[in-house]
Amino acid sequence: xxxxxxxxxxxxxxxxxxxxxxxxxxxQVTMMFWYRQQPGQSLTLIATANQGSEATYESxxxxxxxxxxxxxLTFSTLTVSNMSPEDSSIYLxxxxxxxxxxxxxxxxxxTQLSVL
Amino acid sequence: ELKxxxxxxxxxxxxxxxxTIYCNYSTTSDRLYWYRQDPGKxxxxxxxxxxxxxxxxxGRLMASLDTKARLSTLHITAAVHDLSATYFCAVLRGYxxxxxxxxxxxxxxxx
Numbered sequence: 453x454x455x456x457x458x459x460x461x462x463x464x465x466x467x468x469x470x471x472x473x474x475x476x477x478x479x480q481v482t483m484m485f486w487y488r489q490q491p492g493q494s495l496t497l498i499a500t501a502n503q504g505s506e507a508t509y510e511s512x513x514x515x516x517x518x519x520x521x522x523x524x525l526t527f528s529t530l531t532v533s534n535m536s537p538e539d540s541s542i543y544l545x546x547x548x549x550x551x552x553x554x555x556x557x558x559x560x561x562x563t564q565l566s567v568l
Numbered sequence: 569e570l571k572x573x574x575x576x577x578x579x580x581x582x583x584x585x586x587x588t589i590y591c592n593y594s595t596t597s598d599r600l601y602w603y604r605q606d607p608g609k610x611x612x613x614x615x616x617x618x619x620x621x622x623x624x625x626x627g628r629l630m631a632s633l634d635t636k637a638r639l640s641t642l643h644i645t646a647a648v649h650d651l652s653a654t655y656f657c658a659v660l661r662g663y664x665x666x667x668x669x670x671x672x673x674x675x676x677x678x679x
Contacts, residue, residue: 494670496669510666
């Protein structure tokens with residue numbers, strides 16, 4: 453299975469600042485996904501990042517707040533901009549691996565963000 | 569809009585007992601996943617279910633899918649403490665290859 457590394461693993465940030473989260477995969481993947489998991493909640497998809505095109509955002513998420521880069525097939529970043537305490541969550545990147553019946557979605561180790 | 573409901577949301581079990589977690593979804597989908605999450609950790613893929621009647625087993629966990637009823641079950645046999653975790657089902661949305669997650673079931677196995 454794909455090995456997905458996320459950095460930082462956790463951070464404590466001040467209100468109004470921004471944090472960029474990095475996601476590195478050990479193989480080339482077409483689609484990378486960014487999810488948010490608020491405290492005690494399930495996962496919600498923020499956006500899909502394809503290499504060479506603008507990220508596609510889900511309802512309720514906008515590029516100005518969560519800009520995403522996807523410079524190549526193994527790397528992506530998610531920035532959480534102008535943070536507020538409501539942004540305190542775990543942020544996870546995810547990639548697809550395999551085809552057809554063998555296709556699976558794997559998750560990175562996550563970035564636990566606390567905003568004061 | 570695809571909605572995914574899990575129940576129960578919290579399950580406290582005695583070791584050695586059996587129980588089932590249910591996952592209902594609202595619209596047709598090609599694929600359903602079960603994940604496990606330990607506290608402070610990421611998600612571990614358990615099962616991928618693709619077709620009606622699919623059944624997969626790994627150790628004390630068995631997952632099944634009924635696409636007509638839009639229902640998947642995760643059955644736990646003779647629970648052990650190591651199974652304590654949060655279990656999520658996730659259903660593939662019909663367009664864009666996106667997963668919609670259930671709320672998760674917190675499982676606590678007591679000795």
